[in-house]
Amino acid sequence: MQKNPDILCIGSVLWDVIGSSTRAMQAGSDVPGRINKLPGGVAMNIAMTLRRFDLHPSLLSVVGHDPEGIELIKAAKVLDLDTQYLYRSQDLPTDQYMAIEGSNGLIAAIADAHSLEAAGDKILRPLEDGRLGTAERPFVGLIALDGNLTVGLLAQIATSPLFSRSDLRIAPASPGKAERLLPLLGHTGATLYVNVEEAGLLCQTEFYDAQTAAQSLIARGANRALVTHGPKSAALADEQNCDTAAPPAVMASRVTGAGDTFMAAHIAAELRGQRGVAALQFASNAAAAYVSGKSEG
Numbered sequence: 043m044q045k046n047p048d049i050l051c052i053g054s055v056l057w058d059v060i061g062s063s064t065r066a067m068q069a070g071s072d073v074p075g076r077i078n079k080l081p082g083g084v085a086m087n088i089a090m091t092l093r094r095f096d097l098h099p100s101l102l103s104v105v106g107h108d109p110e111g112i113e114l115i116k117a118a119k120v121l122d123l124d125t126q127y128l129y130r131s132q133d134l135p136t137d138q139y140m141a142i143e144g145s146n147g148l149i150a151a152i153a154d155a156h157s158l159e160a161a162g163d164k165i166l167r168p169l170e171d172g173r174l175g176t177a178e179r180p181f182v183g184l185i186a187l188d189g190n191l192t193v194g195l196l197a198q199i200a201t202s203p204l205f206s207r208s209d210l211r212i213a214p215a216s217p218g219k220a221e222r223l224l225p226l227l228g229h230t231g232a233t234l235y236v237n238v239e240e241a242g243l244l245c246q247t248e249f250y251d252a253q254t255a256a257q258s259l260i261a262r263g264a265n266r267a268l269v270t271h272g273p274k275s276a277a278l279a280d281e282q283n284c285d286t287a288a289p290p291a292v293m294a295s296r297v298t299g300a301g302d303t304f305m306a307a308h309i310a311a312e313l314r315g316q317r318g319v320a321a322l323q324f325a326s327n328a329a330a331a332y333v334s335g336k337s338e339g
Contacts, residue, residue: 047100047124049092049309050174050181051085052165053188054155054215055103055118055128056137057110058082060298067144081117082139083155084188084215087299089123091306091328097313099186100124102168104131104161111136127168129161141298148297153216155190162195169204177203184309189214189222197225207231213305214240227259233266234259235305241269252277257284268322270304270329278322285319289326292334304329 063075081090089099101118105111105128114136118125134157141151158165168174175181185208187199199205210232214220220240226232227244234244241255242248245262249255252269256279259267270276275288307328311321 047183048097048313049099049184049186050102050127050169051089051092051099051186052102052191053085053186054083054137054139054153054158054190055081055086055101055105055114056083056139056155056158057114058298059138059140060143060296061141062143062296064145066146067142067149069149071144071149073144081114081121082299083137084190084213084302085186086118086123087302088186088188088213088306088309090121091303092310093122095307095310097310098124100127100174102127102129102165104129104134104137104157104165106131106134106136106157108135110138127173129165129167131157131161134160139298143297145294147294151216151298153190158190159192162192163198166199166204175204180204180207182207184209184211184313186211186213186305186309187226188212189216189219191222193222193225196222200225200229205229205231209233211235211305211309213301217243220244228263228265230265232264233268234264235268235301235308236270237301238269238271241267251275253279253284253286268305268308270301273330276304276322276326278318283318285322287319287322287326289330292330294333295335296333300329300333303332 058080061077063073092099137155139153142149213235217239220243238249252271256267256269256277266280268278275286277286308325311324
């Protein structure tokens, strides 16, 4: 792993426990399927995808010293992810996420990120103690930030000198946590990555297409906004332009992590020099490949 990372991934690093079935499901369904345990969390998913695009991300999060945490660190190292900046807690358990997916999409999910919330700004210590930066000489470069952090910590980040020179790429983690991002909406170095539902929550309205949602986020003060809409066209807007791109039609075999894959692929495309529609289409193709069960690299 190189000394200076290409990007910092700040947020949830945990175990995903995913139950999936090829059958359509609803509340109360009891069907055959598969249950898999995989490294996950928004920050982890983004980092794993970035690594597959031959980039070198570093993780900033909390992982316990429990057996699950030790196993997760080992798994991250096998994936060639930089774990040296993780906060290792002696008393907090390693977080986890549980989801049920059917052929008709996500049925239900529970994210247990209580340790990440409890750790608070301890996970940011490398940005202020000189390892990655200080308040006087803040980190310069890309940071992927997810909304699993507390409202208080996200508000602190919004005005912190530690992030004053960062290219912030922000995801809400889930619609239920979208409004946590409101303090960061006007950050001059930020790009928001949300879906139409999350955009609606941030704008306190309902949207039916990504383009309108992205433009409305800009009107609300966002610097850049990238909005996805499942199999429909995604949109990327700033004060000058609004580009759109449609993903290819695929048969969905998995859902969890698709948004994180899209975000990571878009970041990778821009780091390769792609812009506008080209970067948006690259990300849309990568997310579609992921959802279909194929490699997104």
